[in-house]
Amino acid sequence: MEVVTCGRFQQQGEVGRFVYGRSYLANPRAVELEKFELPLRPGTFETARLGGIFGSLRDASPDAWGRRVIERQLERVALSEVDFLLNSPEDRAGALSFGTSPTPPAPVHRFNKVLRLDLLLEEARRVEQELPLSGVQVSDLVNPGSSMGGARPKNVVEDEEGLWVAKFPARGDRWNNAAVEGGMLRLARECGLKAAVSKRTHVAGQDVLLVRRFDRQRVDGGYHRHRMVSALTVLRADEHPQDRSKWSYILLADELKRWVGDPDEDLRELFSRMVFNALISNVDDHPRNHALIAAGTAWNLSPAYDLTPSPQASLERHLAMEVGSAQHRRATRLNLLSECGRFRLSKEAANHLIDTMKATVTARWRGAIKDCGGTDADVTAVERAFDSEGFEYTHYSV
Structure with a gap:
């Protein structure tokens, strides 16, 4: 397991600049930080998006909990993204490390x-x-x-x-x-x-x-770290509400065709996850909760994570990301099917997949929770997330 310096990032105001190191570019094992915004080549890359932070770097920042602890640790608030990168633990998600010296930090051996x-x-x-x-x-x-x-x-x-x-x-x-x-x-x-x-x-x-953790592979003497980027980065999107037009399973499917080694397999997987989120009312399926991972040189859809049902009083369900052209973010069969061709699925194949998953979810959601230690009270607390009549609605009043 070897840690190497790959490049230099500088932020001036709202503009960020990154350049790969010459020794890194000469390394036959070198890989890109992200496929299109930071391809593996000489020269300076510049961005004014996200306040001057490249998406793959932002993905290595701590989440809301980590930020809260760092603020408490430093007894400061209003920290910059660079502050969070430099003050978060070395063994963060993905394969990137950060420091102010050209010498890379040592691998973490104790947990x-x-x-x-x-x-x-x-x-x-x-x-x-x-x-x-x-x-x-x-x-x-x-x-x-x-x-x-x-x-x-x-x-x-x-x-x-x-x-x-x-x-x-x-x-x-x-x-x-x-x-x-x-x-x-x-x-x-x-x-x-x-x-x-x-x-x-x-x-x-x-x-x-x-x-x-699926971004780590255990080996003798430690762990191999796998590169990882969020769907937010893949979609070149931001977390601000005004950028939600890019929060889309359909657009993510189009990006997978450019990013991954086996698009057909990952497109079917993404469509299935979209259906599953609709069936369990996981309305927290935002682009941070989808990711691509690269154990070697090729990118692929990461395993699914953060799958949480959200009980709804209304029969109408809306996911965080757009699922179709018929009803935008509405979690209905009609909407899920409306763009199934973008996932390289026929209407017949997509309908069969939905039928099969719907039957499994209906039959097993209670048992799955109880198999993991849930009680009758837990089942009752989340039951309104499942078997929504609105899933089969074909029209809505505006």
Whole structure:
């Protein structure tokens, strides 16, 4: 496992510039940071998008929880993106490292152990509630692999199987998140999706969900790090509401044809995930919750992650990303089918896929949650996320 310096990034005002190092370009194992915005070639790349931060660099920044802990650690707010990159842990999501010296940082060899989850859980609770820390270093609480996640308290832990993102209970949870999210990952696999591996553990009277990191491969002496970019980067989009026109499964399908090694396989997988999110009312399916990963030179769709049902009072469901041309973000069969050709699926094949997945979700969502430790109360709490009558509606009043 070798860490090498690949280039230099500079930000001046709202403009960012990146250049690959000559020694890196001469390395026969060199790979690009992202396929089109930062292709592997000499010269200076410049961007004014995202406040001057290239998408692949932004993807290495900590998520909302990590930012919160860094702000507490530094006792500062209003930090810049570069501040977050330089002050987040070395073992962040993906393969990038950051520093102010041309000498690359050393690989990380030590990780929090699963046996320490009780201490990490307590310190996460104190950070969340803005209480004084009890002695554990606050830097230990910054989650290295959380840049594709959200605001939920979490940390990265290691056991004999490898590295896991530990997702802790959060204030305001209305159900056992470890059981429900774990159940959805299991249900996704039962529906034929490539979903992240997870397991539930019980710590200090609470359930914690462990999700295996798929951007790491265990090897003798450590881990190989895989490159990773979010769909936000692939779509050249921003998180601001005014940029939501680019939040689209259809546009992402078009980009996959340019990015991945086997478009047919990944397009079918993406369509299936879109259907699954519609069937479980996962309305948090924004582009940060989709990613591409490169274990070697080729990019592919990463395993699915952050699959969470959202109970809805209305029969009408809207996903975070556009799913079709018929009704934009509405989660209906009609809309899902409206652009199935962009996923290289015939109407017949797409309908069959929807029928099969819908039958599995209806038959198994309760059991999947209970198989992961959920109770009858947890099932009741989320039941309005499933089997929506609106899924089969073919028209809506405006």
